[in-house]
Amino acid sequence: MEKVHEYYQFILPLVIEAGKVMKNVVEVKTELKNNDYGDIVTQYDRQIEEVLIRKIKDRYPTHCHIAEEEMSTKDEKPNLTDEPTWIIDPIDGTANFARGIAFTCVSVGLTINKEQVLGVVLNPYLDELFTAIKGEGAFLNGTRIFTSGCKDINTSTMNYEITIARNEKYYDLYMYRFKHLIKTVAGILAMGSAVMGLCYVACGKTDAYQCDGLYPWDAAAGTLIVREAGGFVSDSSGEEFDLMNPNFLATASEELCQQYLEVEGNADEEREQCLREGKEYMP
Structure with missing residues (x-):
């Protein structure tokens, strides 16, 4: 797990920087994706994703990645291997983001040997940073969190x-x-x-x-x-x-x-x- 902690310390500031990009946006231009959902994409989805991929590849050239906007241009399904794989959603909730609704985020997960080991999610508008490392609990802004426990x-x-x-x-x-x-x-x-x-x-x-x-x-x-x-x-x-x-x-x-x-x-x-x-x- 030592390596996973290293990866966490690497990706966290990159996600925070991506959140700053989102928060400083003045004008958003949207395009319709070529899919059955009527999904939209903005220039910021692509910008954030490209920066994250580039910095990951610079630091860990042997690592793989699966990223939303990159995959949307390919007529193929992503393939998960045993290699460390960064799974990136540069802006989740793009429709909310484009309309100025503060329920949107940057999301990065990491798998190793096809197993989920790390998750970092930032909503910069509500200042909510969710993090988890497999086996070590989940946190919101550094404080341990738990589900409601509801059973009914x-x-x-x-x-x-x-x-x-x-x-x-x-x-x-x-x-x-x-x-x-x-x-x-x-x-x-x-x-x-x-x-x-x-x-x-x-x-x-x-x-x-x-x-x-x-x-x-x-x-x-x-x-x-x-x-x-x-x-x-x-x-x-x-x-x-x-x-x-x-x-x-x-x-x-x-x-x-x-x-x-x-x-x-x-x-x-x-x-x-x-x-x-x-x-x-x-x-």
Whole structure:
């Protein structure tokens, strides 16, 4: 773990500098990405990512990286190897960032031997620095954090990125689950940043976060931070979480996760039945 501490001390000031770039932005120009989500990108996403990659390669030339904007220009899926791999989301919650909404962040995760070992997330607007090293706990601005520990779905507040449903591939999946969840949980939020959504489960501000159809950079740092804060992360199907195909359910406790999986499982069964019968989604 000595090396991981070295990597932490290396990446932390780079993430803080990236946060300063975000905070000092005056004008943001957006472009539409070529994907099914209607995602946008700004000049600052690219600028921050390029600087992070360059400085990582200068210091550790044998290390690998997986970065959002770089991968968005390639018609291929990222490949995770055993080599130290930096997984970078230069600005997560770009739509929030472009609109001046202070729920956005820089996120960097590190894997070694395909295992998540380090996560650093900074929201410069709210001065929230979330960090975790595998086996050493999770922290917010240097103070140890824990999930809420919630074990009852009926009293839980959930973060659910319903806007993913605009992708036709996920529309039915999201809408059927939403139909079941809205009748069960105490509250549902849609906050617009996967990484910050995970970090807010870690620090107890929300109790659960579920999202399908994301990418490794959306989950590499945040899921580690949740686990190190005492939370539980599962694939939303109930299978083991797969960083390279991150359909995740992150909860304050394992007991809460199982309750969410049961509700969402019932929703998925209803959806499958309607598909077999040729029915379109019905609320």
